[in-house]
Amino acid sequence: MRALFLTPLLVSVALPAMATNESPDDAPVYGPRLEGFDYPWKLHRFDLNSQQQSLEMMYMDVAPQNEANGRTVVLMHGKNFCAATWESTIRALTQQGYRVIAPDQIGFCKSSKPRHYQYSLHQLASNTHALLEHLDINDATIMGHSMGGMLATRYALMYPDATHNLVLVDPIGLEDWxxxxxxxxxxxxxxxxxxxxxxxxxxxxxxxxxxxxxWKPEYYRWVEMQAGMYRGEGRDINAWSQALTYDMVFTQPVVYEFDDLEVPTLLMVGDHDNTAVGKGLAPEEVQKTLGHYDELGPEIAGRIPQSTYIHFEDLGHSPQVQAPERFHDALLGWLNQQR
Incomplete structure (x- = not known):
């Protein structure tokens, strides 16, 4: 394992005043499938049959801005995120010649949200693999953040021959809650x-x-992306989809299988991340033991056979949003060594 420590370049800023009104008159209201929220690139639709249902998986397919390097990166969003949250990462990658595929998983954001679906990381990985086969992509960098890190890990375990390398950004599931x-x-x-x-x-x-x-004003967009789906007719189906997928991540740990990864893997962690699903349900003494990413990161990286570990001392769960330049410099440095 190679470990890199990136020193902080940013300092915290004063927090802006926040209105207490939960739903001001001008607050955005989005549809059940995030209708009304604009993505930064054109959306495409992949029709698939899964569990005896016809479903739509929406995705962005973004071409290199400069000379293509022949590589493709597939981005897997987190549970409280969408493909659009990868906006700055997509720009950074395509500027360096990468093609980027960024889907919304079934049950999330602009993709179908079936009322009855057996959600599993295996199923979502299979859906994504079907999308890539549809696009004639048989070798890609698989990159996941948060829940997407759990999914990316499962994908690499299921499809090692189709995974050129793996990038995990503050993945949840580094411990069995x-x-x-x-x-x-x-x-x-x-x-x-x-x-x-x-x-x-x-x-x-x-x-x-x-x-x-x-806190920075630009973070509000990602709050409203999520909150806007709960202000209108989509509240029920989004709450239900989130409930089903909470059960998925809680009951399907990947922490016991990191030793089995066969591909070069980059693990990137913000040391101030404290994510732990269900933490608030646990007794206080248990809560104190959960979500210590500054300890979990190096521990898990040491178990991955071909790993590089990069951590950010001053950042949290979303380093790609909080400090994009620093994050992308580190990411691209590693990716460019892997080609």
């Missing part, structure tokens, strides 16, 4: 909790976890 003492919660309880979602709760959580206490 249930085994550490987080109690199981039913899908119905996740659903009831999800229906109470609000922009202010989302902002508070993102500030603490994604951005290490820092």
């Amino acid at each position: 249930k085994a550490k003492g987080v109690p199981w919660q039913s899908v119905d309880d996740w659903y009831e909790s999800g229906k109470k979602a609000s922009a202010e709760k989302m902002r508070q959580y993102q500030q603490e976890t994604y951005y290490a206490g820092e």
Whole structure:
């Protein structure tokens, strides 16, 4: 394992005043499938049959801005994210000659949200593999953030011959929350909790976890992307899809299989990340043991056979958003060595 430590170049800024009104008159309202929220590049539709249903998987296919280098990067979004959240990363990659495929997974954002679906990381990986086969892509860099890191890991385990290399950005699932003492919660309880979602709760959580206490006005776009789906007729189906996928990530740990990865892997971690699914349900003494990414990162990197570990001392769960230049310099430095 190679480990790199990137020193901080940024300092925290003063937090702006935040209105207490949860739904101001000018707050955006998006449709059940994020209708009304514009993505930075054209969306394409992949029609697939899965579990006896006709579904639509929406994705961006962004060509290199400069001379193509012949490589493709597939981006897998996190649970509270969408393909659009990768905007700055897509720009950085395509400027360096990479083709980028960024799908919304089934159940998320602009893709189909079936009421009845057996969600599994295996199923989402299979859906993504079918998309890549449809695009005649049989060898790609698979890159995932947050829940997308769990999914990218599962994809690389299922399809090692189609995975040129693997990039994991603050992946959840570096620990088994249930085994550490987080109690199981039913899908119905996740659903009831999800229906109470609000922009202010989302902002508070993102500030603490994604951005290490820092806040910038440009982060509001990602709060509203998520909150806007809960302000209109999409509240119910989005809360239900989120509940089903919470159960998926809680009950399908990948932490026991990092030793089995066969491809070169880059693990990138913000040391201030504290993500742990179900943390608030656990006793206080258990909560104190969860989400220590500054410890989990090097531990997991040491188990991955061909790993490089990069961590950011001052960043949180979303380093690609919080400090994009530093993040992309590190990412591209590693990718360019892999070609």
